[in-house]
Amino acid sequence: xxxxxxxxxxxxxxxxxxxxxxxxxxxxxxxxxxxxxxxxxxxxxxxxxxxxxxxxxxxxxxxxxxxxxxxxxxxxxxxxxxxxxxxxxxxxxxxxxxxxxxxxxxxxxxxxxxxxxxxxxxxxxxxxxxxxxxxxxxxxxxxxxxxxxxxxxxxxxxxxxxxxxxxxxxxxxxxxxxxxxxxxxxxxxxxxxxxxxxxxxxxxxxxxxxxxxxxxxxxxxxxxxxxxxxxxxxxxxxxxxxxxxxxxxxxxxxxxxxxxxxxxxxxxxxxxxxxxxxxxxxxxxxxxxxxxxxxxxxxxxxxxxxxxxxxxxxxxxxxxxxxxxxxxxxxxxxxxxxxxxxxxxx
Amino acid sequence: xxxxxxxxxxxxxxxxxxxxxxxxxxxxxxxxxxxxxxxxxxxxxxxxxxxxxxxxxxxxxxxxxxxxxxxxxxxxxxxxxxxxxxxxxxxxxxxxxxxxxxxxxxxxxxxxxxxxxxxxxxxxxxxxxxxxxxxxxxxxxxxxxxxxxxxxxxxxxxxxxxxxxxxxxxxxxxxxxxxxxxxxxxxxxxxxxxxxxxxxxxxxxxxxxxxxxxxxxxxxxxxxxxxxxxxxxxxxxxxxxxxxxxxxxxxxxxxxxxxxx
Amino acid sequence: xxxxxxxxxxxxxxxxxxxxxxxxxxxxxxxxxxxxxxxxxxxxxxxxxxxxxxxxxxxxxxxxxxxxxxxxxxxxxxxxxxxxxxxxxxxxxxxxxxxxxxxxxxxxxxxxxxxxxxxxxxxxxxxxxxxxxxxxxxxxxxxxxxxxxxxxxxxxxxxxxxxxxxxxxxxxxxxxxxxxxxxxxxxxxxxxxxxxxxxxxxxxxxxxxxxxxxxxxxxxxxxxxxxxxxxxxxxxxxxxxxxxxxxxxxxxxxxxxxxxxxxxxxxxxxxxxxxxxxxxxxxxxxx
Numbered sequence: 034x035x036x037x038x039x040x041x042x043x044x045x046x047x048x049x050x051x052x053x054x055x056x057x058x059x060x061x062x063x064x065x066x067x068x069x070x071x072x073x074x075x076x077x078x079x080x081x082x083x084x085x086x087x088x089x090x091x092x093x094x095x096x097x098x099x100x101x102x103x104x105x106x107x108x109x110x111x112x113x114x115x116x117x118x119x120x121x122x123x124x125x126x127x128x129x130x131x132x133x134x135x136x137x138x139x140x141x142x143x144x145x146x147x148x149x150x151x152x153x154x155x156x157x158x159x160x161x162x163x164x165x166x167x168x169x170x171x172x173x174x175x176x177x178x179x180x181x182x183x184x185x186x187x188x189x190x191x192x193x194x195x196x197x198x199x200x201x202x203x204x205x206x207x208x209x210x211x212x213x214x215x216x217x218x219x220x221x222x223x224x225x226x227x228x229x230x231x232x233x234x235x236x237x238x239x240x241x242x243x244x245x246x247x248x249x250x251x252x253x254x255x256x257x258x259x260x261x262x263x264x265x266x267x268x269x270x271x272x273x274x275x276x277x278x279x280x281x282x283x284x285x286x287x288x289x290x291x292x293x294x295x296x297x298x299x300x301x302x303x304x305x306x307x308x309x310x311x312x313x314x315x316x317x318x319x320x321x322x323x324x325x326x327x328x329x330x331x332x333x334x335x336x337x338x339x340x341x342x343x344x345x346x347x348x349x350x351x352x353x354x355x356x357x358x359x360x361x362x363x364x365x366x367x368x369x370x371x372x373x374x375x376x377x378x379x
Numbered sequence: 380x381x382x383x384x385x386x387x388x389x390x391x392x393x394x395x396x397x398x399x400x401x402x403x404x405x406x407x408x409x410x411x412x413x414x415x416x417x418x419x420x421x422x423x424x425x426x427x428x429x430x431x432x433x434x435x436x437x438x439x440x441x442x443x444x445x446x447x448x449x450x451x452x453x454x455x456x457x458x459x460x461x462x463x464x465x466x467x468x469x470x471x472x473x474x475x476x477x478x479x480x481x482x483x484x485x486x487x488x489x490x491x492x493x494x495x496x497x498x499x500x501x502x503x504x505x506x507x508x509x510x511x512x513x514x515x516x517x518x519x520x521x522x523x524x525x526x527x528x529x530x531x532x533x534x535x536x537x538x539x540x541x542x543x544x545x546x547x548x549x550x551x552x553x554x555x556x557x558x559x560x561x562x563x564x565x566x567x568x569x570x571x572x573x574x575x576x577x578x579x580x581x582x583x584x585x586x587x588x589x590x591x592x593x594x595x596x597x598x599x600x601x602x603x604x605x606x607x608x609x610x611x612x613x614x615x616x617x618x619x620x621x622x623x624x625x626x627x628x629x630x631x632x633x634x635x636x637x638x639x640x
Numbered sequence: 641x642x643x644x645x646x647x648x649x650x651x652x653x654x655x656x657x658x659x660x661x662x663x664x665x666x667x668x669x670x671x672x673x674x675x676x677x678x679x680x681x682x683x684x685x686x687x688x689x690x691x692x693x694x695x696x697x698x699x700x701x702x703x704x705x706x707x708x709x710x711x712x713x714x715x716x717x718x719x720x721x722x723x724x725x726x727x728x729x730x731x732x733x734x735x736x737x738x739x740x741x742x743x744x745x746x747x748x749x750x751x752x753x754x755x756x757x758x759x760x761x762x763x764x765x766x767x768x769x770x771x772x773x774x775x776x777x778x779x780x781x782x783x784x785x786x787x788x789x790x791x792x793x794x795x796x797x798x799x800x801x802x803x804x805x806x807x808x809x810x811x812x813x814x815x816x817x818x819x820x821x822x823x824x825x826x827x828x829x830x831x832x833x834x835x836x837x838x839x840x841x842x843x844x845x846x847x848x849x850x851x852x853x854x855x856x857x858x859x860x861x862x863x864x865x866x867x868x869x870x871x872x873x874x875x876x877x878x879x880x881x882x883x884x885x886x887x888x889x890x891x892x893x894x895x896x897x898x899x900x901x902x903x904x905x906x907x908x909x910x911x912x913x914x915x916x917x918x919x920x921x922x923x924x925x926x927x
Contacts, residue, residue, distance in 0.1 A: 059591055064602045088591035089602040092892045098495075102502050106591075198873070200893055237795045237877025243603075244874075247765075250417035251772055253794070270416065365894050370704070373889065376881040377706045377713075385838075389735035393748070396732045396809070400755045403766035403806065406776060407758065410769065418769055420779070459660040466656035470649060478661065480912065485668050486860070487911045489867040489884055491891055492904045496671035503674075519667030522660055527856050531815045534852035535822035565821065569753070569814045576756040600759055616762050623757050627750040 055082035056301040058108040061099060064089040066111065067162070067318055068309060077308050083301040100125040104295040108302040112158055114149040114287040115357045121152035127294035128155040133303035136310045139330040149359060150289050158289025159306050160327035164261040165345065165354060166202060167283035172273045174255035182210045182279040184256055191234050195248065195257035198238035200372035201360060202284070203228060206258060209282050209355070216358040225371055232375060242266070249274055265340035266322025276340075278350045285354035287327070404620060411613035418610070428610040435611060438599060442615050445579055445596040448510065452517040452578035457571040459518070460525030465559070467526070468533040482523040493520070494583030501588065508588045513595070516584035521577040525570035532566025679901035697902035707886065707903065711910065714883040717797075717872075718865040721804045722858050725812045728805075730854060733816035734846070738825075749817065753810050760807060764874050767803050768794060771875070795877030803871045808864070812857030819853025820846070863911055867904070883907060 062068045069087045078084055088107070090096040093116050100110065100120065112120055120126045131137050137145065137159060144150075144160035151157065170179065174193070185194055196203055205215040207224040218224060236253055239245045242263045248254045249272055259267075264276040290306045292299065308314055312331035315323070325341045326332050335342045344350060360368075410418050414425035432438060467475060485493060497516050506512055540562070544554045560567075582597040589595060594602075600612055678684060679698070683691040701707045736748055755763070770776045773792035781789050793799045823846065831841050847854075869884030887907070890900030 086592045091602065094892060094895045097895065098498075102498060103508075200889070232878070235878050237880075238873075240873065246417050247768070250415070250419045252774065253772065272417070362894070362896075366896060369889055369894050370706070373881070373886050374706045376885070377710050379878050379881060382838075386735075386739045389731065389739050393732050393735045393740075396728060396813075397748075397751060399806065400752065400809065402770060403763045404755050404758060406766040406769050407762055410766070418765070420769075420774070420776075459663060462656040463660035466653050470653050472650075472653055478657070481661075481664070481669070483859075483863060483912060483915070484672060484908055485664070487863045487867060487908045488672065488904050489869065489887060491888055492675060492901060493668060493672065495891060495897070496675040497667065500671035500674055515663075515667050519664055522664055524860070526660070527860060528815060528818070531853045531856035532818040532822070535819050535849070562822075565749075566818050569818060572750075572753045572756070573811075573814075576753070579757055580760050597759055597761075600761055612759075612762060616758050620754065620758055624751075624754060627754065628747055630750075 055084065056108075056298040057084045057086060058298050058301045058305055059086050059088060059106060060109045060111075060305070061088050061090060061096060061107045062109075062111040063091075067323060068109070068111070068305075070318065070321075073308070073314055073318070076314075077305060080308070081301070081304050083298075083304065085305065097123075097125070100293060104293075105297065106295075107293050108296040108298045109305055110291050110293055111161070112289055112291050113357075114147060114158060114160075114289055115359045117149050117158045117289060117291065118152035118359050120291065121157045124294055126157050126291040127296070128153075128157055129159055129292065129306075130299070130303060131156060133300065134159060134307040134310070136307050136312075136328060139312070139328045140310065141327075141329050144287070144327050147287060150287070158291040159310060161288050161290045161306075161309060162262070162324040162326060163285060163287040164324035165278060165283045165285055166206075166258065166260055167276065167278050168256060169249075169259040169264045169267070169274045169276045171249055171252070171255045172275050173252075175275075178275055178277055179256070180277075180280055182206075182281045184279075185210070185231055185234060190255050192236050193253070193255040194231070194234040195237055195239050195245075195254050196231070196235065197258055198240050198376075200369040201365065202258065203372050204368040205284050205357070207231070209284065212281065215284060215355045216360075221367070221371070225375070228372075228375055229378075232379060246270070246272060260324075261341075261345060262322065262324030265319075265324075268340065269320075269322045276344060278344065278353060280353070282353040282355055285356040287356065288324070407613050408617040408620070411610050411617045413610065416609055428614040431609070432611045432614045438596070438611060438615055441594050441596045441599045442619065444510075444593065446619075448514055448517060448585075448595060449575050449578040451514055452521055453571050453575045455514070455518045456521035456525050456574040456578075457567060460522050460570060460574070461529050461563070461567050463522075464526050464529035464533055464563075467530060468536070482526055485520055485523050490520070490581070490583040494587050497584060498587040509590050510593065512588040513585050516588055517578040517581055520581060520584065521574035524573045524577055528570040528573055529563060529566045532563050532569075536562055675897075675901045676905060678898050679905055681898050684895070684897050697899045698906070700899060701903060701906050707883070707906075710881065710883040710886055711907065714866050714868075715910070715914075717800070717804070717882065718862045721801060721808065721865050722862045724801065724805050725809050725861050726854065726858055729809050729812035729857070730816050733813045733820055733853075736813070737817050737820035737823075749814075752813050755806075756810055761870070763807070764803055764871055767799070767806070767875060771799050771802070794875070795879070797876065797879055799875040800872045800880060803875045804865055804868065807871065808861040811860040812854065815853040815857035815860070816850055817853070819850040823849050859915065863915075866911055867907055 060068050064087075067073070068085075074085045088099070090099060093113060096110065096112070097116070097120065100107065101123070110126070112126070117126070140160050144163075145156065147160065150160060168182070168185070170184070174190075184190065185196075196206060204218065204224055207227040208215045208218050211220065211223045211227050213220060213224070237248065239248060239257060242260075245257060245259060245263070246267055249257070249267070259276065261276060264274065267274050268276075290309060292302045292306075296302055310326070310328045310331070312326075312328060312334045315326045315328060315331035316334050319326070319335055319339055319341055323341070325345045332341065332346065337343075409422070411428055412424055412426070413419075414423040414427065467479065494516075501507065501512050506515075536559070540558055541554050544558045549557065580597055582601045585595045586598045586601065589598060596615070603612075680693055680695065681691050682694045682696065685691050736745060736752070740748060768775075771792075772794035773790075775792075775794070777793070778789070778791040781791060793802070827845060828841060831845055836844070867884045867887070869882060869888050872880035872882050873885065874880070883903070887900050887903045890896045890903065
């Protein structure tokens with residue numbers, strides 16, 4: 034507390050002469066997800082005088098809980114587009130003033146016009162990053178990269194397979210494997226059967242990027258579901274892994290930055306979001322391992338061999354992606370019940 | 380002789396248990412000197428995590444804050460808990476069983492649920508978040524442990540000792556100070572050590588109730604597992620264990636809280 | 641006179657108990673009552689959501705086999721961890737209290753509890769490094785043993801038990817130690833001089849007198865292990881799903897606090913019931 038207090042007051046003293054009031058904004062995000070990079074925050078403070086404090090969440094439900102119970106505490110929040118309508122509906126986030134975000138001009142219309150981000154008829158989340166939930170393989174275990182999701186059910190990898198311990202992700206993964214629409218699963222029994230036959234293959238479930246990296250590094254796994262941004266980070270850290278988008282397709286997600294309706298620092302919050310979609314920021318971030326940028330100019334500015342350009346920039350890959358839509362509470366609970374039943378049977 | 384052999388076997392057993400208790404601690408320390416970020420073997424000696432730690436103000440701040448909160452929690456919980464245990468031991472009154480049973484909900488209900496309940500309640504009553512709220516929560520979670528541990532020691536207390544002191548003319552306070560407290564001192568010390576451990580490892584309550592930027596070490600560790608925590612965490616944990624060990628051995632040297640010989 | 645004393649006693653009782661219990665009431669019992677109330681609602685009463693009173697969440701426990709299967713699994717795990725901890729911890733406490741003398745005892749007493757001061761998650765991950773295939777245990781054993789062994793305990797029930805016993809063992813060692821150390825050595829000597837054998841002394845003197853400590857330790861292990869989910873998840877992998885896991889999921893994966901709360905109160909009720917049933921038996925054993 035003392036430290037940030039001193040930093041803030043020092044900054045306030047420093048900027049007294051200038052016309053811009055320096056605010057301290059609070060950002061609610063996953064830890065280690067772009068907004069809290071030291072150099073990025075420092076550059077933002079240099080540019081605008083505003084300082085940034087972070088708070089983290091470990092699940093989307095927790096993020097919503099924090100917004101509900103802490104009105105006024107946050108100024109910028111990262112929300113997966115599949116949750117934006119719910120946050121908007123509950124009055125947790127306010128509309129975005131696009132005129133305050135100059136870089137938004139470079140975000141393609143199919144993203145700014147995304148139905149979920151425009152919940153309630155106005156833009157409530159600035160498209161920031163997108164990525165895939167697919168899988169990655171340990172390259173020490175494969176001579177040729179698998180092209181089908183069926184590799185998870187391949188007997189020769191029994192006991193070396195992992196998926197994330199997440200009901201929604203597990204169900205949508207199996208929906209893709211059974212050729213269904215992840216947002217409208219008609220045959221849930223087929224999903225259950227497919228997952229049940231996957232269970233004996235599984236060594237463990239993973240919970241976090243940290244688990245995943247440790248399991249892979251220890252050689253416990255040969256194939257496991259993974260997120261594209263995390264995969265690029267693991268690869269740049271030197272792990273022997275390769276991200277695969279199988280012919281059956283993959284789950285796509287879009288993350289937006291929103292401003293809580295209760296924020297009193299609207300200008301600083303808009304300025305921060307503007308910086309977050311700035312190509313200058315993104316290119317530097319992508320070098321460390323990042324998901325794909327929503328800003329077309331930023332994506333284009335990447336070097337040709339960059340993971341996000343090489344894998345996610347391929348139109349054929351993008352054509353196979355099914356983007357996640359909001360999931361109703363009933364479905365979510367049904368998926369959880371299904372997943373718990375399968376896990377309890379182990 | 381036979382009992383000599385038995386005593387030596389006993390010592391061996393104690394030694395084995397200590398090895399078991401310290402195995403993961405040693406691994407933790409060992410890995411803080413390993414170069415691999417993903418805890419990969421074979422071992423490759425490196426001081427890089429300690430070097431990184433030295434410049435990581437966030438972790439050091441959080442560790443310092445955790446220690447301070449744990450110390451305050453320990454003092455409060457031990458004092459209140461000991462007082463309550465003495466009352467529960469010495470007096471018979473209506474509702475005593477109930478009060479004893481009420482110690483179990485905080486232990487039995489997973490901290491996640493208790494923490495969530497505290498979060499909504501503290502907001503409901505306007506207490507909000509911040510270090511005072513964190514301490515209130517920690518003390519409450521540590522109290523049942525202190526009471527159970529101190530009561531376990533008190534249960535062995537021979538009330539005739541107090542009677543004897545009284546018959547020799549000692550007053551209430553003198554008896555408490557000279558007879559009762561020395562007897563239960565090992566229990567109080569053990570309770571205090573548990574209270575410290577509960578607070579120092581408490582994640583949920585701190586997580587929900589601390590101010591952003593004011594997090595404690597467990598919060599930092601738990602939130603960083605998503606991205607992956609680095610052996611810097613091992614390094615700081617090793618430093619903390621080494622310091623605590625030094626403090627404890629020093630304290631053991633100059634006091635007899637292990638009980639009379 | 642006696643009424644005056646009683647009044648004094650009442651004041652004393654109040655003075656000694658009220659700080660601790662007031663604290664517990666404000667910080668735990670009132671919040672938990674709110675949770676208890678939620679467990680009888682159809683949805684959390686925040687925002688504009690519709691909600692009504694219901695016992696559906698408790699019915700769900702009885703109508704969904706998953707929950708009772710997992711609760712049973714958790715209870716068995718807790719029993720196993722408690723029994724193992726008592727069997728390895730009690731002798732250890734005995735040695736500490738009766739065999740070791742002097743300063744060494746104080747130092748050892750502190751050493752037993754010190755591992756507790758490290759972060760539980762870091763400890764669990766350290767166990768993972770020890771137990772996994774090609775991990776420290778396997779490499780270490782193969783370096784010592786003349787033949788090759790294949791030890792991969794990771795992601796199995798034994799791994800969970802090892803991790804949990806490690807986390808909770810100090811409780812039973814310390815509470816047993818506190819009780820054992822209070823037994824007067826003269827009593828044991830007197831019994832011995834009257835010709836009592838070692839087993840008789842253990843069975844007739846040491847065990848009964850140290851039982852309060854032993855039981856306190858056992859309860860402090862059993863009760864939290866029933867609701868544990870972190871150790872099972874990390875060390876158990878595919879087999880690491882327990883009752884605590886499904887409770888946590890209701891809070892973390894879906895926003896169903898009422899069901900999560902109901903499941904935790906079922907857990908609490910079962911735990912208290914077990915303690916209530918076992919306490920007369922144990923009290924009998926003591927006399």
